[in-house]
Amino acid sequence: MPEGKTARRPMRKDTAQTRDRLLDAAGRLLTERGTAFTLPDLARASGVATATVYRHFGDVHDVHREFYYRLMGELVEDLEKISVRAHGRQRFEAVCALWSDLATSWGRAATHIRSAEGFLERVRRGDPPTSALYGALAPVLGELVTEHEIPEQNVEYAVLLWVTVFDERVIVDLSTTLGWSPRRIGRTLAQTVLTALTQPG
Amino acid sequence: MPEGKTARRPMRKDTAQTRDRLLDAAGRLLTERGTAFTLPDLARASGVATATVYRHFGDVHDVHREFYYRLMGELVEDLEKISVRAHGRQRFEAVCALWSDLATSWGRAATHIRSAEGFLERVRRGDPPTSALYGALAPVLGELVTEHEIPEQNVEYAVLLWVTVFDERVIVDLSTTLGWSPRRIGRTLAQTVLTALTQPG
Structure with a gap:
């Protein structure tokens, strides 16, 4: 189904970009505070909605x-x-x-x-x-x-x-x-x- | 006050022994489960009352x-x-x-x-x-x-x-x-x- 694939491609790229943004922010939080942060902290630090963070990571x-x-x-x-x-x-x-x-x-x-x-x-x-x-x-x-x-x-x-x-x-x-x-x-x-x-x- | 000191000595020895027993149990728990244990777990593993464990350790x-x-x-x-x-x-x-x-x-x-x-x-x-x-x-x-x-x-x-x-x-x-x-x-x-x-x- 090439159409389906094409339609989903930009979405996937967005998802990958959000994930990278979250992991970049996680790196900064780990550097500054160690492991003492939560998923809502990660949302704040990355400027990504908390609900989105929970779609990427279970904990x-x-x-x-x-x-x-x-x-x-x-x-x-x-x-x-x-x-x-x-x-x-x-x-x-x-x-x-x-x-x-x-x-x-x-x-x-x-x-x-x-x-x-x-x-x-x-x-x-x-x-x-x-x-x-x-x-x-x-x-x-x-x-x-x-x-x-x-x-x-x-x-x-x-x-x-x-x-x-x-x-x-x-x-x-x-x-x-x-x-x-x-x-x-x-x-x-x-x-x-x-x-x-x-x-x- | 030598009397006071003498009176307190056995108590101190008991406290030190309990502390050693708790830390021995902590070593076994760390070896077996890593850091995934609580103070009540430590009480169970050491056979020491939970209230006593809390007198020794804040967390x-x-x-x-x-x-x-x-x-x-x-x-x-x-x-x-x-x-x-x-x-x-x-x-x-x-x-x-x-x-x-x-x-x-x-x-x-x-x-x-x-x-x-x-x-x-x-x-x-x-x-x-x-x-x-x-x-x-x-x-x-x-x-x-x-x-x-x-x-x-x-x-x-x-x-x-x-x-x-x-x-x-x-x-x-x-x-x-x-x-x-x-x-x-x-x-x-x-x-x-x-x-x-x-x-x-």
Whole structure:
């Protein structure tokens, strides 16, 4: 039914735009207040009618999850763009730099909705955003091995170490407390992970 | 007033025992259900009257905080005992081993009440358990420098790296997902941090 599809398309685009607007506002609320906000607060902060907010999200936990899913989707997409144009150590350093740079904007919001479950636990049970992130990082770290930058090792441990050291809370902490620039954070953490991985694991 | 003091002592001891019993039960609830429990749930789980629970804690966030404070107090005390009998790299390795060993029991509970605030941010504002932990770890890492195990470096960054890599979520993850023993976890993470710190920072 192409007519039906055409008729519904603008509606869908509106819905997607409203959803993005709501998730943008959710990011600001998470940054400013942590998880202490309600769906009516989100309506006020985004300028969207409360009834509309309830059509998008069942409860505030849906908002946290959807914010996190969208964020991870965007990050993974950005990381994969780097993979097209860089290789080996250069690719690793570009990934570290990009992540640190982006994390200074989304990091504070994300610290409030961090999972209590381990990274590898989420990968193993097939959690979509965590699996996508693992899928983007594993080849970057694997290539350091094939290009002899680091010795043969457990790639799961290497990826876990990367996400642990590049934790958003660490990046926000270094930025806020020590006043480091995103560039310095990215370089230092990259060097830390790379040095740590010079031991065979 | 020694009499008054004496008269009150048994009462205080009872109160402390009840509090410990409540915090032990809180640890079990956090491990099993995360933060999804109420003060009446805590009363049931501990076998303590609900009214008594309310005399100890204003709300469930008090329970989380007090559980965390007691835990950190005990850990710091254990770490400081090591400092009396070991030095340099041996002390560092003993601290890593003890922490990994203990974290396999309290780790899962603690993942649910992790602060969104950075470790150094909490140290800088004088948060008591974080400052105590920093106070216990900084000399251990500082001694690696004075004994020439690692080069001169930013001790704040070194301590941040240690607590980041020895994060309870990482320890639980390695234990659950890769099936590593506490001993293997302690050794691997110790080696990771030590290798990472061989770069001047």
